[in-house]
Amino acid sequence: MKRRILYAIGVISGLFSALITIFGVFTTNRVMFLKLKDADLILEREILAKRFDQHWYETVRKEEMWIESPNGYRLKAVFLKPLDTTKTVIICHGVTENKINSMKYARLFERLGFNSVVYDHRRHGDSGGKTTSFGFYEKSDLQTVVHTIRERIGYNALLGIHGESMGAATTILYAGTFEDEANFHIVDCPFSDITEQVLHILRKDTPLRTSMAIRIANLFLKIRDGYTLGSISPREVVMNITNPILFIHSMEDDFILPYMTKELHALKQGDKMLKLFPKGAHAKSFNDNPEQYEETVQEFLTRFDLN
Secondary structure (H helix, E strand, O other): OHHHHHHHHHHHHHHHHHHHHHHHHHHHHHHHOOOOOOHHHHHHHHHHOOOOOHHHHHHOOEEEEEEEOOOOOEEEEEEEOOOOOOOEEEEEOOOOOOHHHHHHHHHHHHHOOOEEEEEOOOOOOOOOOOOOOOOOOHHHHHHHHHHHHHHHHOOOOOEEEEEEOHHHHHHHHHHHHOOOOOOEEEEEOOOOOHHHHHHHHHHHHOOOOOOHHHHHHHHHHHHHHOOOHHHOOHHHOHHHOOOOEEEEEEOOOOOOOHHHHHHHHHHOOOOEEEEEEOOOOOOOHHHHOHHHHHHHHHHHHHHOOOO
């Protein structure tokens, strides 16, 4: 009888362990290998919306660059130089997008007197890298991009960073973790903490309602990709940033909720500005409010003498 009980306990424990493993692998696959948007569809979408001008891109002065990541792969970047100036903005796209999505911002900054650098995050577009880490590895990639461009334009030149969604969170993580070689930052719809963001998505789109899923995911993420979700928290580092930041969000965003940007703005010390657009879904503040968006960026640059 005792042997049967021990056998049953062993079977149950084995099944439980198997279920935990299956769940852990499944959830971390969703994080690490999040399905990317088709590159051709991104291009078609941006052309149809008149946010990407192929003729301009084909004729503008530019330099294609491969930048070696400290994480062991190459990042594809394009240094767009329509103007005779050293003023430059590095543009960081959101998760599942690529550098084509950044071209609309490159044209905006061109109108404001800046050249720009667009690049693909790891595992996106033409860049290398096997997984997406929502800012953990991306922040050191950005550090390398910033240092490379700073060396190109000179240490007295004006350099900014614009980030959207994951790119915005990556910008904060970079500037709040490393020595910041940029002069200003514009962050559009960043998350303040990836654990809260993942829980929000789980509760919104799945039956999983507790933090147990996060604990399991963290265990497997640490084993499989070397980090945990707890190490991706812009709110923990934003107070370290001394340079001016413009925070942007749309109040209709139900993917990354606007309170996250409000929280980051409140935590940031020193020069800062906040703009909340009443219209716009996630990462669509510019798409739905192009004129007001540009006016907001111009106001920010003027207010903090960044022209």
